[in-house]
Amino acid sequence: MSQLDDLYRRVIMDHYKTPRNRGELDNESVTVNLNNPTCGDRISLQLQLEEGIVRNVKFTGEGCSISMSSASMMTEAIMGKPAEEALEMADKFSAMMKGETVEFEGYEDVEALSGVNKFPARIKCATLAWNALRKGVEHGKGKHEGIEQ
Numbered sequence: 001m002s003q004l005d006d007l008y009r010r011v012i013m014d015h016y017k018t019p020r021n022r023g024e025l026d027n028e029s030v031t032v033n034l035n036n037p038t039c040g041d042r043i044s045l046q047l048q049l050e051e052g053i054v055r056n057v058k059f060t061g062e063g064c065s066i067s068m069s070s071a072s073m074m075t076e077a078i079m080g081k082p083a084e085e086a087l088e089m090a091d092k093f094s095a096m097m098k099g100e101t102v103e104f105e106g107y108e109d110v111e112a113l114s115g116v117n118k119f120p121a122r123i124k125c126a127t128l129a130w131n132a133l134r135k136g137v138e139h140g141k142g143k144h145e146g147i148e149q
Contacts, residue, residue: 002127004093005115007112008111008113008114008115009112011069011070011109011112012065012069012112012113012145013065014069015068015069015070015072016065016068016069017071017111019045019059019068019069019072020056020070020072020073020075020076021047021057021058021072021075021076021079022058022059022060023058023060024044024046024058024060025048025051025128026044027048027059028048029046029047029056030046030054030134030136030139030140031044031045031080031131031136032042032045032046032049032132032133032139033045034128034131034132034135035111035127035128036063036124036128038121038124039064039067039121039124039125040062040063041061041062041064041067041068041124041125041128042061042062042063042069043051043059043061043063043067043071043128043129043132043148044060044061045057045059045062045071045129045132045133045136046058046059047048047133047136047137047140049083049137049140052082052083052084052107053080053081053082053083054078054080054081054083054086055080056079057075057078057079058075058130059071059072059075059132061091061093062120063125063128064122064125066113066116066122066125066126067114067125067128067129068121068123069114069127070113070125070126070127070129070130071115071128071129073107073109073110073112073113074089074093074110074129074130074133075103076109077089077107077109077110081137082140083131083137083140083141085130086133086137087134087137089104089110089130090131090133090134092104093110093113093126093130094127096110096111096113096114096117097116097117097123097127098117099117104121105108106148113126115128
C-alpha cells in the first residue's frame with residue numbers, strides 16, 4: 001500500500017468515526033431520504049437553503065464507511081457555498097467516480113474517495129449523499145414534488 005493510499009484510508013476512517021455535521025436541523029429545511037438497497041446504506045439529508053446559499057446541512061443515517069464518510073465530507077465541502085457551486089461539486093464527484101481526475105480546491109478530503117472508482121459495487125455507496133444533495137437543491141428551487149425515496 002502506498003503512503004497516499006494509507007493517508008486516504010485514514011481520512012475516510014476519520015470521517016466515518018467522527019462524522020462532521022451529523023444530526024438534524026431544528027429550523028425549516030429541505031429533507032431528502034435516500035437508500036442504497038444494494039448494501040443497505042440509508043441517508044436523511046437536511047439542507048437549509050437561503051437566497052441560493054447552503055446555510056446549513058446535516059445528515060443522519062447508517063451504512064458502510066464509504067457512504068457515511070462521503071456524507072460527512074460532502075456536508076463540510078458545501079457548507080456556506082452557493083447552491084450552484086454545491087451542484088458543481090456533485091458533478092465533479094460523479095466525474096471522479098468515473099475515473100476522471102478532478103480537484104476539490106479548498107476541500108481536498110473529498111479526493112480521498114477517488115480510489116472507490118476501482119470498486120464499481122461501492123460507487124453507489126460513495127454517491128448516495130451527493131445524489132441526495134442534488135435532489136435537495138432541486139427541491140429547494142421548486143423543481144421536485146415529494147422527494148422522499
